[in-house]
Amino acid sequence: MSRYGQLNQMVAAHFPGARLLSFEVLSGGVSANVARLDIALSGGSTRSIILREHGVTHDGHNLDVEFALLNTLNSAGLAVPKPLARDDSQTLLDHPYLLLEFVEGSTEIPAEQVDARISIMAEHLPSIHAVPTASLPPLPRIIDPVPELLEVIPDHPEWSKLMQGARALTNTAYDGEPVLLHCDFYPRNILWNEEGAIEAVIDWEDASIGDPLFDVACTCLELRYLHGKPGEQSFREAWERHHTIEPMRFALWQAYAAAWGLENMGNWKLEASTEQAMRQEALDTISEAANIIGC
Structure with missing residues (x-):
């Protein structure tokens, strides 16, 4: 047929x-x-x-x-x-x-509206985190960045200092109330209307419950892939207008997200030049996070 x-x-x-x-x-x-x-x-x-x-x-x-x-x-x-x-x-x-x-909308963002849309994203993410978790079906838990990071960091001398630094840390788990996490909250999983408002957030296949900083770290990295370091900084600044970021835990989550990306982006059907650029951003992210972790 x-x-x-x-x-x-x-x-x-x-x-x-x-x-x-x-x-x-x-x-x-x-x-x-x-x-x-x-x-x-x-x-x-x-x-x-x-x-x-x-x-x-x-x-x-x-x-x-x-x-x-x-x-x-x-x-x-x-x-x-x-x-x-x-x-x-x-x-x-x-x-x-x-x-x-079917929800009418576009995942594309006009170049002149990037910063404005990023601010809207930072304002929208807390509404996801505010959903009562008791009403949700069973979802994976993402609470402590260190074991997640150690699981994906390659066993290679280049990463040995980061691994040692992460292992030496204590009390890295999120101790607040776990929240709903989208886990892939970035522009291409958002449908925008013609006025620049969010019509729908799509692709919930990786949703979890845990540390809200995980979502923030992942979004920052995805925006860095799309718009370079300024994209990451724009979201972080918009987020910090209303929320605090704990630097160490944030750095650990960013290192984890970047290392996970390096391990998996070969399966994302990217053009060679795009994948090469994203790999460099991921490596730079890990390097910057390692400096904060103290490696």
């Missing part, structure tokens, strides 16, 4: 009497295959939905957790796509999948 025929069959199973009009594969996904489906409903109206299919490289939450999380966040009023259906039978499609409401 053709891909169109397969998707048309799936649409009819979830929306009786509906048929597929067209579909568009969306770029940007690494562990999930994402497409926009335009469908004609039985009553004659049309609707757009998002298909999020867990591919063979998927390593995030399973369907039940991802569906429950999105449903809870949507019910809590958070700007996320509403989940519509899920199926892990692999009878309709080759892989487990979610169907989500």
Whole structure:
């Protein structure tokens, strides 16, 4: 059966009497295959939905957790796509999948609006952290940066001082109330409307519970990948207008995020020049963090 025929069959199973009009594969996904489906409903109206299919490289939450999380966040009023259906039978499609409401918006940021959008991101992230964790499905915990860092730092003489410095630290775990973490909060996981406001935050497959500084550190690194050191500094300054940052724990989380990136970005389907530039930013981030850690 053709891909169109397969998707048309799936649409009819979830929306009786509906048929597929067209579909568009969306770029940007690494562990999930994402497409926009335009469908004609039985009553004659049309609707757009998002298909999020867990591919063979998927390593995030399973369907039940991802569906429950999105449903809870949507019910809590958070700007996320509403989940519509899920199926892990692999009878309709080759892989487990979610169907989500389509949210109009763009992940692109005009160059002249970068700083303004970064400030909006810093203002929005606390709303994610404020979601009551008791209402969430079971999620991984990210509390202490040291064991996370030691797990991903390569066993190589170049990194030995950083490893020794991290091992010598004590009381590095976050001792506050654990919060909901997106774990990949950066511009390309944000849908913006034409006025520059956030319509939805997408890609919750790595969401966890833990130290809010982990989200801050990851966002700073992602913005550094996209916009260089000024991007990181812009977010940090916007964040610190309302929140404090504990320098040592922040440096440990940044070193971890950068080391994890170095280990995994070869799987992100990047252009060679982009990957080379990102690797250099990650190395510089680790070097700067090591200076703060005292290595």
